[in-house]
Amino acid sequence: MTKYLRFLGVYAFVLATAAGIALGGPWMWLGIAVIYGVMIVGDELIGDDYSEPAYAHRRLLDALLYLAVPVLGLLCFVMAWMAGTGDLFGVGAWVQANLGHDLFAARAATGPLHWLGGILSAALTFAAVGTNIGHELTHRTSDRGAMFAGRWLLALTFDAEFAIEHVYGHHRRLATAADPATARRGEHFYGFLVRSVPGQTRSAFHLERDRLAKLGHPAWSLHNRYLRGWFMSAGIVAAFGAAAGVAGVVVFVLAGLAGRTVLEAVNYFEHYGLVRDPDAPIEPRHSWNSNKALSNVVLFNLARHSHHHAEGDAQFWQLRSYRDAPTLPYGYLTCMLLVYVVPGWYRNRMTPLVLDWDRRYANATERRLAAAANRASGVPALQLAAQGG
Amino acid sequence: MLGRLFGRREPQAATVHVEPFGWEFHVEPGQTILQAALARGLPWPSRCRVGSCTTCRCRLLDGDVRALTDTSYVLSKEQLAARVILACQSQPRGPIRVHLARTKATLRRDADDPGAAAADPALPAA
Numbered sequence: 001m002t003k004y005l006r007f008l009g010v011y012a013f014v015l016a017t018a019a020g021i022a023l024g025g026p027w028m029w030l031g032i033a034v035i036y037g038v039m040i041v042g043d044e045l046i047g048d049d050y051s052e053p054a055y056a057h058r059r060l061l062d063a064l065l066y067l068a069v070p071v072l073g074l075l076c077f078v079m080a081w082m083a084g085t086g087d088l089f090g091v092g093a094w095v096q097a098n099l100g101h102d103l104f105a106a107r108a109a110t111g112p113l114h115w116l117g118g119i120l121s122a123a124l125t126f127a128a129v130g131t132n133i134g135h136e137l138t139h140r141t142s143d144r145g146a147m148f149a150g151r152w153l154l155a156l157t158f159d160a161e162f163a164i165e166h167v168y169g170h171h172r173r174l175a176t177a178a179d180p181a182t183a184r185r186g187e188h189f190y191g192f193l194v195r196s197v198p199g200q201t202r203s204a205f206h207l208e209r210d211r212l213a214k215l216g217h218p219a220w221s222l223h224n225r226y227l228r229g230w231f232m233s234a235g236i237v238a239a240f241g242a243a244a245g246v247a248g249v250v251v252f253v254l255a256g257l258a259g260r261t262v263l264e265a266v267n268y269f270e271h272y273g274l275v276r277d278p279d280a281p282i283e284p285r286h287s288w289n290s291n292k293a294l295s296n297v298v299l300f301n302l303a304r305h306s307h308h309h310a311e312g313d314a315q316f317w318q319l320r321s322y323r324d325a326p327t328l329p330y331g332y333l334t335c336m337l338l339v340y341v342v343p344g345w346y347r348n349r350m351t352p353l354v355l356d357w358d359r360r361y362a363n364a365t366e367r368r369l370a371a372a373a374n375r376a377s378g379v380p381a382l383q384l385a386a387q388g389g
Numbered sequence: 390m391l392g393r394l395f396g397r398r399e400p401q402a403a404t405v406h407v408e409p410f411g412w413e414f415h416v417e418p419g420q421t422i423l424q425a426a427l428a429r430g431l432p433w434p435s436r437c438r439v440g441s442c443t444t445c446r447c448r449l450l451d452g453d454v455r456a457l458t459d460t461s462y463v464l465s466k467e468q469l470a471a472r473v474i475l476a477c478q479s480q481p482r483g484p485i486r487v488h489l490a491r492t493k494a495t496l497r498r499d500a501d502d503p504g505a506a507a508a509d510p511a512l513p514a515a
């Protein structure tokens with residue numbers, strides 16, 4: 001049973017974020033501090049887990065995913081209550097009477113710098129739970145319930161269109177120049193961010209527009225899943241506006257947009273600098289893999305990324321460790337923090353790993369592509385290697 | 390089209406007959422055509438396995454399948470009209486017959502020969 005229940009761990013992070021926001025003041029930073037602290041230290045201390053247990057209870061595994069919807073709903077409610085001015089649904093009075101916590105005082109003690117922590121905590125939580133589980137669910141393209149829940153989870157970060165671009169774009173174009181979600185050699189995170197977000201948005205819109213044209217539907221209609229995705233996010237914004245006015249809208253929009261950058265940080269390090277012949281199959285070597293135990297438990301095995309891209313139809317509990325695949329230098333949250341705070345340092349940290357990839361994993365075509373990527377990278381150590389090779 | 394109305398029916402174990410090779414194999418309930426073919430060691434071409442690259446495409450000659458992804462994102466209007474399906478995203482509803490234009494061995498030759506790729510082999514001759 002432990003092998004199932006360990007996946008509940010991530011929900012403790014959501015509750016920490018929600019509790020921190022409800023406590024107000026400096027506690028607003030609780031979520032982000034706990035998540036980064038526990039994950040960075042935990043991944044280093046616990047290390048790798050290569051086990052590949054068999055699971056019999058599929059419904060239980062599904063329940064662990066769908067739990068994201070009510071739990072993130074609770075987080076959104078707490079955010080809206082704290083951003084508002086009245087007593088939404090009388091919850092403040094109820095909490096005071098039954099739990100002895102004064103939400104009104106907590107709200108009064110919360111300033112903009114506190115809210116910054118609350119917003120960053122919510123953003124990280126939206127991404128780690130909403131985007132990640134939304135990703136898992138929207139891979140189940142034949143399951144209407146999973147697509148519905150998954151797209152709403154993605155709508156929290158203004159990215160319901162991910163359900164289109166990721167499956168029909170990223171998985172097809174992975175590690176090629178045509179993929180906006182693959183980071184190029186030498187590109188640092190913020191350069192990637194401003195290229196990948198519009199690139200993926202454009203790709204999603206074009207995929208949807210072309211699909212509708214083939215079926216004989218107009219592009220600008222309710223058949224358009226890209227537009228419907230934006231209506232979903234607009235609906236959440238409107239709900240925050242109705243519940244908490246302008247402050248509610250500002251808090252949610254900032255958290256959603258910041259949450260979207262978390263996805264891009266993950267996109268960045270999952271495939272940084274890798275190359276592939278567009279006519280060749282996708283193999284485990286086209287992703288940076290990680291078997292860090294805690295990263296995988298909290299992210300439903302997302303870090304076993306080599307298998308996910310090599311066999312995109314595998315469910316999260318079926319993902320194998322692929323311990324010989326190219327491996328990230330650290331766990332997911334550690335990579336993420338480095339990518340945000342010291343993007344140039346992280347890029348340089350990857351240089352020897354990328355060169356090692358060229359030597360040990362690349363085939364002849366990929367070595368040629370890699371040499372061209374090295375020359376164009378702007379990174380001296382990579383350019384030097386291209387000359388030497 | 391009528392098959393769509395019965396989309397909720399559970400897929401059943403079924404036999405797949407593959408032209409022009411004469412392969413015949415069984416697909417278990419819940420399995421895709423590609424999974425069953427690869428499990429038997431057949432050289433069925435495939436890449437992404439999520440219904441995006443279309444490498445595993447074949448043409449449905451007889452019978453009906455349940456499509457797990459929306460193939461209208463990745464197949465052309467002409468392919469859709471010609472009942473081209475993706476083996477990696479299709480579960481047979483009863484016995485089916487398909488036409489596979491390429492195997493793993495011929496795939497690379499197609500990629501090196503733009504002429505062959507232009508005359509899309511998964512399409513019937515016009």
